Amino acid sequence: MDFLNIPSKFCEDLAQKIIGEKCTVMNCTLEPLGDFKCGFMGEHSILKISIKESDQVLRFFLKSEPRVAMMREFADATRLFFKEHSFYHKIIPEFKKCNIQEMEDVVPTSYKYEKPNILFLEDLSLKNYTIFDSRQSLVSGFVNSALSTFAKFHASSLIYEEIRSKAIGKQYRLIDDYKNELKESFYGHTIYNVRSVDSTTKGIITQIDLFPEIEIENRDEFKSFVVNIWKNVNEFAKPSLKYRNVICQADPWITNLMFKSGDEIKSKLIDYQMIRYAPPAQDVISFLYLCTTREFRKTHLKSSLEYYYAELKKILEKYEIDENIVSETDFWDSVKYYEPFGMVQNLNHSHMTKLSPSAVKKLFENPFALQKFIFEDKSESLVKLCDENVRYKEKQKECILDFLDNYN
Structure with a gap:
């Protein structure tokens, strides 16, 4: 140690x-x-x-903190450990004071340590929680469990804000007290954020060209369509001025969830480095794109969203809170607005998260290759990785097809 x-x-x-x-x-x-x-x-x-x-x-x-220097510098510049430490040891205790059980149900226990760059958490494997391989996708039972978990997580913010508003006799929002903690990290404006977005921009153009068999009427126009959505991610990540915001987990890919199987599948969210203040639909639609297959979404996207909203509504009713603070109309409008964000999150994340463990290990052991992939131009690596791994290439193709559905 x-x-x-x-x-x-x-x-x-x-x-x-x-x-x-x-x-x-x-x-x-x-x-x-x-x-x-x-x-x-x-x-x-x-x-x-x-x-x-x-x-x-x-x-x-x-x-x-990451031992790899450039990743540690990125984490420091974007204050990832400050955010997660603050979530566990500043925000969660306030929720507990209001007896909001739902948050405790879905968040691991953290034990406070003086240094914010080291976190001590309960080992959920002792309670038979397991984690999926990053390349896997979830099926219905696990999807519904995760959606219930997100509903509890998001509802907790709404409940807390309503309790505080009533106590002080005026509107209260979490951003009032936790502006720094909820400040955008991953899609911010540090040099690391800017360079990462630029690297992915170059990668998107290359990625589209990897699939000449996909019929696209105007390929250059389609590239601009996808790139423009990607370059707008920092706007999507801002607190909404139109829809009700909550604390979003903001990085809902499959290894940030743990599941416990049994008569009832239970799940917990396990990473809070990128929390932001945004509408719940942002988390939910991103989760569905990041953690399910294209075929699953074709059949179950609408019903999954309906299930989530019903769970959210049920929790708000339990606390006698008006469900219209996130009305059904606002929820579906916000889903429509944030769906391109979910797609582009999936595209960007899949470049890294769908790598095999051996490919990840190889990449992290070569600082020059890692820097080029994340902060310069991932095009060359994407071509090579797709040539080497059919499963990886198929995932990248899925991402392009999702955009094509919304382009046509």
Whole structure:
């Protein structure tokens, strides 16, 4: 654990908090999570604390800054760890004071540590929660579970704002107290954001040309159509002036959800580095594009959205809150507005998230290739990756076809 400089006193206090009484820590070890220990924006490990009195070994999920220098610089510039630490230890405690159970149902427990660039979380695998391979797609039961989780997550913001508004006798919004915490990170205006958008812009043009078999009446015009949506992502990411905003998870791809199977499939959201203040439809439509197949969406997109809204409405009714704070008309209007954002999120994310584990490992082990892919021009890599992996290429084609449906 030396590289993180975690004090033994913290491990002792953490162990005592879990056990509920004074105990002696025999040993603390930190083990990489899986063969490839780096997340895209963090390093993931398991902390094990051995207890003398009971021979018990406590386990915690630990998230720390990326060791890869350029990713660490990106995380620092966009304040990803500040946002996540603030979510767990500033925002969540306020929700708890208002007895909003729904938020606690879907968010892991976090144990406060003095350094915001290291997070200690409960190890959900001990409760039989598992994570999908990033290249997989969800089917109906898991989709509905995730949509219920998003409904609880989003409803919690609405409930909290209504409770606070009533208490102070005037309109209250979360952005009033948490402007810095909810400031856009991934689609902001740092040099890293700008360079990343430029790299993907070049990649989009190359990606469309990878599929000459797709019939497009005016290919150059279609490229401009897709690129213009992509270049407008920072506008989509802003708080809406038209629709009611909530705290959005903002990065709802498949490995940011964990599922527990059984008579009822349960799920939790596990990453809050990119939280933003935006309408709930933004999260939901992005999730459906990022985590399901094109064929699933053709059949189930509308019914999935209906299911989500019904779940949201049910929770608001439980707290005796007028469902019209997110009216059905506003919800469907906002879905229509944010669907291009969901598609372009899917396109951008799929360049990285649909890579095989070996391809990700290879990319992160080569700083020059990684920098070129993320911050310069991913075109060359996209061509090579599609040549090497049919499954990867098919996913990239799906993304183009989604746009073509909305272009024609």
